[in-house]
Amino acid sequence: MPHISLRNLTITYGDLEVLKGVTADIPDRQVTTIIGPSGCGKTTLLKSLNRLLDLNEDARLYGEILMDGINTYGQNTDILALRKTVGFLSQRPYPLPMSIYDNVAFGPRIHKLSRYEILNQIASVEKHGLLAQCSVENLFQMDMKKKNVEMDILVECYLRLSGLWDEVKDRLHGSAAQLSVGQQQRLALARTLAVGPEVILADEPTSALDPLSSQLIERQIKILKNLYTIVVVTHILRQARRIADHVIFLYMGELVEDGPADQFFDSPKDDRTRAYIKGTIS
């Protein structure tokens, strides 16, 4: 069963129609990439998935976005809970104006996660063997009477999960602004994961990064897809080839073609897709 389904999704800014009746499925626990030339509505689509689009007053949305079968734009949607379930990674990392530790702990704190919820969340990550090097058993034997010990564990877990722990473990309480841009982006990833989402949306997550940092982020994405449904917007075709399991191709606000990555890249059905893959249109 698909995790997220778009049903005839149309988004307008004033008179401008950015997305025109898009219908597509986003499969569970795979990397879906949304590709297409710039200005074709990729970011708008992504932002509609966790209702960040609500911040833009001009934007109007028609159609449905179903998540696990429930319309996220329905009357009774708990927006805060939706955003907790659907994390967002922006193009450039914007560390919050606080320490590295507090950046990761920010989400759990505003959602007032209890010790029980936090430990449960970590246990479910651990179950997938993603924290092999972290030896969670040891963590669980820590002195539980200590204040905020669960938050310490959480911060460590998610920093490890985003591949940043070894670089920052000695300066957790230093400013996040002093990290390099690549490190900041991985911190943003940890921050997003820390609230325990099921879906991660990433808007060209490597476009501000150097090649090495980009590679690190891509590696983390590939690891994380065992645990999360990941949607990556990118305009780099090669990146899409490297990480995608499923592809959605948008052109001028229309869905041209979507499907499994092998099929999409090896035997595209639409002429425009073929042209885009060849590089004759952009």
Next chain:
Amino acid sequence: MQWRYAKDWCASVSIRSSLILVNLIAFIIVFVLFMKAEPILRIQSLGHLLFSSSWHPLKGQFGFLSFIVGTLEVTAIAMVLSIPVSLLSAIYLSEYAHKYFKGLVRLMLDILAGIPSVIYGLCGVIAIVPFVHSLGGFFGNPTTGYSLLAGGIILAIMVTPVIISVSMEVLAAIPDEARTSSLALGTTRWETVRYVVLKGSLRGIIAAIVLGFSRAFGETIAVLMVVGNVAKIPTSLFDPAYPLPALIANNYGEMMSIPLYDSALLFAALVLLVLVGAFGLVANITLSRLTKKGYYFS
């Protein structure tokens, strides 16, 4: 969860309504002053109040002309002294000076702008008044030194940092491309400044001057301390004058004991408010368009 929504909603409503409070305060200030000034406007015409110089509160005669002229003259002297100095300094700082020197001077200008007006007044009493006194003696114009000129000099020093820093913002808003493309055509630095930078920022510089003017216009204590406060239209630079703000400040004590006196003084306050408000409005609108940034008195 519900609780967080409720808190957010309440906060949104109260934050929004705080803006209404701001506008309400402004409205109340204008309204109260107008209501209080209204009795005198009912008895004497606006023209008579503004253009008669007979000031005899006990006889019920309130002609503000000598005070208005006093204010205008003292402000005019300040502007004449301050404008060339301010503009030359601003041009030097923004076009020629080294970055670090600029930062240092900025700090000093901030300090100068932040010095309380009573200290300006005190320095005026100590240094400027005796200076004007001897200057008057030199020109064969016996004076106590408490005069229009002394007030003008003090005001000039007070508004200079304002004009300099606002002008610097205006000059900084001229894009560097304009400078480089002019220099690339083979003009000298000075020609670039004169024909490109200054020409492009003329409106902004005028707005900066208007801001300085309105600041000088309403200055009270410093002027009051050195200007002499004699209710007569001054005929020379060395005569004492009596600007409007000083009139209000000096007479609040008797305000309640003479009929209509309070109304007259609050009329003066209203005049100040309206004039300074109008100048400020024009300058602020101009500057916010030019620098793409909110603007304010510094």
Next chain:
Amino acid sequence: MEETIFKGLMIASLTLVLTALAGMILIMLIKGAPALTLSMIMETPRGGYYLGKEGGIANAIVGSLYLSFGASIIAFLLSLPMAFALQKDYSGRQFARFTRLVLDVLWGVPSIVYGAFGFVVMVYFGIRASLLGGIIVLTLLMLPIMVRSMDEVIRMIPAELKEVSIALGATKLETTFAVIFRQGLPGIVTAVLLAFGRGIGDAASILFTAGYTDYIPRSLYDPVASLPLAVFFQIGTPIPEVQGRAYASALILLFIVLIVCVASRLLARRFSRKIIR
């Protein structure tokens, strides 16, 4: 040739401005330093501030601090929500623009007008010249300065930073206080100190509303002395000792303003370590 002349004039102008600053500080030091003794700071005047030769200016120092701290705290509490309200998360663009203009004009309103307004309002409510009256008027004076300076800083914060917090499931309120406030903290501190410096030095607004007294006020309804008025009133007497008190008051006032100016820069730098640029 022309350039040389103008450059010379420019340097001369700048020198003149800087000399004025140096001259003022020098005059204050020469006149004020000899008068500034321990008893000057610690004692209240004896025999009346205008005539008595004994005593110091403790009444004015404490009074000024009461006035400006009181007003700064109230103005801060009022201006913080107002500064947030000016942002587009909370208000429509036109209304915010209009209010900004109103605030800019209020910023420029001469303090004597605030004083006259405050006086009228106090007479209406039957409040005598008092600490309370002074605090109210100074709050009005500080409010536009604080709101607009904070607003300028908050406006520069990138929208993406807000988005980060919203995307994590924070409400607008939580974003405002946990993220926007912290990111703007250096600017907010500067704004408060700027307004504090203006408030503590202003004489014309509190001339009618705070009064003057030889004593340190014991309640909000007592009249209160202040440093700027200590200078203003005491310089007018022919008695050298009293004039000495005026010079000392001026020097202390200058000192406070200088400290505030420098402190605001240092604090802003300190607080800006954790924010992104």
